[in-house]
Amino acid sequence: MSTINQTLFSRASAEVIDLHRFFVDWFVAARADTVDFARFERAMGDGLSMITPDGHVLDRAAVVDHVRSSRAICDDGFAISIEDIRPGWHDADTIVVFYVEAQLRAGKHSRRQSSAVFTTSSSAPNGVEWRHLHETWLQVPES
Structure with missing residues (x-):
């Protein structure tokens, strides 16, 4: 991978x-008041699309509305860990990133394989914005 693409990754x-x-801070009731929701909105690029683990296709407005309405819905036991981040296809301004998201919610574990497309953006929090996200269950939340 070239230097500029290593920086993008x-x-x-x-x-x-x-x-x-x-997400953890926004969803956990005890911390939700300390979070700036605008950070999330700045990271979601125009035309964002998401495929949920259940196969639903959401546009940017639906993703933003869902996250906004999910504020403070979890207790202090909610946790997310990110594992196995690795690059996929890329060019000078766009990259696909693969990762596994593991969650603990209400004492139940789940895991999802994700692929995300990012493009560079000087106004986004880390200099990249989310353009597409696809999540697939690896471990459905325990019953």
């Missing part, structure tokens, strides 16, 4: 980790 990796930290 580093920015995209930092964005994956930082955004999931945002």
Whole structure:
């Protein structure tokens, strides 16, 4: 990978980790008041699309509305960890990043394989914005 693409991968990796930290803070009731929702909106690029683990296709407005309405829905036991971040296809301004998201919610574990497309953006928190996200269940939340 060239130097500029290594920088792009580093920015995209930092964005994956930082955004999931945002989710934990936004979703946990005890911390939700300390979070700036505008950070999330700045990271979601125009034309964003998402395929949920259940196969639903969401546009940017639906993703933003869902996250906004999910504020403070979890207790202090909610946690997300990001594993196995690796680069996929890339060019000078765009990169696909693969990662596994593991969650603990209400004592139940789940895992999802994700692929995300990022493009450079000087106004986005880590210099990249989310353009597409596809999540697939590896481990459905335990019953």
